[in-house]
Amino acid sequence: MAVVETKSLRKEFGAAAAVDGIDLVTGEGEYLVLLGPSGCGKTTLLRLIAGLEQPSDGDVIIGGQVVTHLPPRARQIAMVFQSYALYPHKTVFANIAFPLAAAGVPRDQRPDKVRWAAGRLGLESLLDRRPRQLSGGERQRVALARALVREPQVFLLDEPLSNLDAKLRSSAREDLKEFQQRVGVTTIYVTHDQVEAMGLGDRIAVLNEGKIQQIGTPDEIYHHPANTFVATFVGSPPMNLLTREGTLLGFRPEQFLPVSVTGERPGQVIFEFSVIRVENLGSDRYVYGHLPEVDPGARVIAKLPSTVTTPVAAGDRVPFAVDGADLRYFDQKTGELAAGTPKVKP
Amino acid sequence: MTITEDPAPKTTAKPRRARYLLDSERLLGPALVTPAVVYLVLVVAYPLVLAFLYAFSDVTTGSQSLHFVGFQTFIAAIKDPVFLTSLTNTVIFTAISQILVVVLSTMLAFVLTTNFRGRWFVRFLILMPWTTPVALSAVIWLWMLDSIFSPFDWFAQVLGIVPPGGHIVFLGQSGLAMGSVIALQTWRILPLATVIMMAGLSAIPADVSDAAEVDGAGFWRRLFGITLPLLSPVMTVALLFGIVFTFTDMAVVYVLTGGGPGNATQVLASWAFLKGINGGDLGVGAADALFMFPVLLGLAAVMLRLASRAEVG
Numbered sequence: 001m002a003v004v005e006t007k008s009l010r011k012e013f014g015a016a017a018a019v020d021g022i023d024l025v026t027g028e029g030e031y032l033v034l035l036g037p038s039g040c041g042k043t044t045l046l047r048l049i050a051g052l053e054q055p056s057d058g059d060v061i062i063g064g065q066v067v068t069h070l071p072p073r074a075r076q077i078a079m080v081f082q083s084y085a086l087y088p089h090k091t092v093f094a095n096i097a098f099p100l101a102a103a104g105v106p107r108d109q110r111p112d113k114v115r116w117a118a119g120r121l122g123l124e125s126l127l128d129r130r131p132r133q134l135s136g137g138e139r140q141r142v143a144l145a146r147a148l149v150r151e152p153q154v155f156l157l158d159e160p161l162s163n164l165d166a167k168l169r170s171s172a173r174e175d176l177k178e179f180q181q182r183v184g185v186t187t188i189y190v191t192h193d194q195v196e197a198m199g200l201g202d203r204i205a206v207l208n209e210g211k212i213q214q215i216g217t218p219d220e221i222y223h224h225p226a227n228t229f230v231a232t233f234v235g236s237p238p239m240n241l242l243t244r245e246g247t248l249l250g251f252r253p254e255q256f257l258p259v260s261v262t263g264e265r266p267g268q269v270i271f272e273f274s275v276i277r278v279e280n281l282g283s284d285r286y287v288y289g290h291l292p293e294v295d296p297g298a299r300v301i302a303k304l305p306s307t308v309t310t311p312v313a314a315g316d317r318v319p320f321a322v323d324g325a326d327l328r329y330f331d332q333k334t335g336e337l338a339a340g341t342p343k344v345k346p
Numbered sequence: 347m348t349i350t351e352d353p354a355p356k357t358t359a360k361p362r363r364a365r366y367l368l369d370s371e372r373l374l375g376p377a378l379v380t381p382a383v384v385y386l387v388l389v390v391a392y393p394l395v396l397a398f399l400y401a402f403s404d405v406t407t408g409s410q411s412l413h414f415v416g417f418q419t420f421i422a423a424i425k426d427p428v429f430l431t432s433l434t435n436t437v438i439f440t441a442i443s444q445i446l447v448v449v450l451s452t453m454l455a456f457v458l459t460t461n462f463r464g465r466w467f468v469r470f471l472i473l474m475p476w477t478t479p480v481a482l483s484a485v486i487w488l489w490m491l492d493s494i495f496s497p498f499d500w501f502a503q504v505l506g507i508v509p510p511g512g513h514i515v516f517l518g519q520s521g522l523a524m525g526s527v528i529a530l531q532t533w534r535i536l537p538l539a540t541v542i543m544m545a546g547l548s549a550i551p552a553d554v555s556d557a558a559e560v561d562g563a564g565f566w567r568r569l570f571g572i573t574l575p576l577l578s579p580v581m582t583v584a585l586l587f588g589i590v591f592t593f594t595d596m597a598v599v600y601v602l603t604g605g606g607p608g609n610a611t612q613v614l615a616s617w618a619f620l621k622g623i624n625g626g627d628l629g630v631g632a633a634d635a636l637f638m639f640p641v642l643l644g645l646a647a648v649m650l651r652l653a654s655r656a657e658v659g
Contacts, residue, residue, distance in 0.1 A: 085553035102562035
């Protein structure tokens with residue numbers, strides 16, 4: 001177990017900076033998720049930590065040691081790639097044994113170690129197979145076993161679930177979380193999928209354009225976004241943003257409910273919601289519309305759970321309410337969370 | 347959003363019957379295959395049948411009459427002491443040049459797939475021998491290896507291998523002549539092999555090399571444990587091509603040494619040509635050439651197997 005730290009880490013490809021001055025410190029044994037859209041620099045950041053890329057500037061520190069200019073094999077890390085990158089010409093056994101051979105573990109000690117790692121991931125019966133004879137989920141477990149076998153200080157995972165089908169993905173997500181808690185190794189996990197990020201991370205670092213937008217627990221990221229990027233990138237549907245008196249007003253779609261449901265309560269803000277369209281998704285209804293009294297140009301979505309049966313139809317004008325405590329304010333120019341909380345009148 | 351009732355713009359294209367003629371598999375298939383079949387029959391099948399016909403007959407360049415003589419031509423071919431020399435030379439010529447090609451093309455492919463300034467120019471230079479006609483390149487090498495004007499002599503003199511003013515007779519000594527022939531063939535085959543190996547190298551997923559690096563493997567372990575095994579199918583293809591081109595080649599020997607000194611560099615192909623065309627004994631010449639047939643048949647079988655395996659896998 002070790003703490004991973006990056007200090008004003010920068011990586012330029014040509015004129016563009018893929019990673020633009022990132023300062024990051026993990027906790028010991030922490031599950032840190034790097035979340036961001038494609039091209040935000042999250043994979044580059046992970047490759048910099050792994051040593052597969054050389055930074056243009058800044059340092060990588062693992063376990064208190066500056067490893068910026070050390071090759072990957074000197075960093076005590078293990079990485080699982082999006083494609084799993086199994087060695088196609090080797091059996092599962094040889095794949096898992098490869099890091100041991102590279103680390104100079106004597107030949108007679110390798111089988112026990114391989115069986116131990118394979119056992120933790122339920123691969124005992126597959127040791128003689130080759131990667132092309134395995135299913136996607138099995139390949140992913142082989143990649144994990146290969147990462148685990150050396151007992152690294154740090155796990156680096158690059159979108160390891162994105163090649164699995166939706167059903168397998170949710171069970172693999174559970175397995176991954178349980179696995180990390182069992183081995184307790186510091187893990188940095190890259191994903192563009194917010195559901196994975198929210199479900200897996202002790203903390204989430206949201207990246208965009210090579211910069212960290214916010215680091216925090218899933219709860220902080222979701223309920224207290226640091227800027228409009230985080231507010232709209234995390235959450236599905238994203239946070240509603242309205243312009244009002246020179247600031248941006250934000251609230252989550254599921255916190256925007258008909259007054260007939262919430263009842264009149266102190267501290268709540270009531271808007272007249274002009275409904276344009278209703279989508280019934282089974283577990284939820286998405287109600288699309290706008291608030292003519294506040295910002296007629298901005299589209300607003302309300303997410304009503306199926307337990308809310310209030311009839312809402314296109315063309316209706318329905319009073320909807322948000323709890324005052326759930327309103328967020330952002331600077332209109334910078335998009336950053338506005339300092340202080342201006343008084344809101346309905 | 348408002349949706350206007352705007353009709354899609356009209357065009358004047360009319361359906362043409364002839365345009366769909368080639369969509370029919372019954373027509374398109376034969377149409378595409380015919381040129382290849384015609385080519386193969388004229389340039390491969392016909393000469394091959396002729397060679398078999400000649401090999402069992404007493405035909406000469408002087409007489410058009412064919413008389414079946416059974417295996418006499420083959421016996422005559424084997425009895426000639428030069429035949430055994432040619433056969434041995436062919437094997438040596440092929441084996442050494444192809445070992446050199448495999449090693450050198452692998453090294454070159456590694457160098458040429460890395461990023462450096464002027465890479466395209468170096469690639470161009472290395473591909474040049476392949477695009478040069480063999481007669482032209484052999485003439486250039488003939489001059490390079492000339493017993494009096496060879497530029498290699500100058501290097502040898504500077505390095506003190508030969509005394510000042512001394513010469514190396516490359517093509518006049520049996521060992522050096524064979525070495526020269528092998529060197530020229532290696533130089534000729536190398537570009538194609540390098541291109542094939544480069545394609546093979548770039549087909550190895552970057553993730554796999556990265557994974558090996560993260561897994562703690564140093565350069566040699568990555569090379570022998572990961573890269574070369576993954577490269578081996580492609581390497582086999584390059585090697586098979588090289589063997590076929592070299593085993594059947596007569597141009598290099600014919601232009602550079604003419605099989606000499608004596609018959610020290612004579613190979614099966616050049617010997618068959620010498621015997622059959624220059625010597626006029628078409629029957630024995632054809633028999634000489636047919637000794638290459640089993641080897642080529644075996645290689646072709648291996649190639650077809652590899653190709654079908656690649657299709658399935």
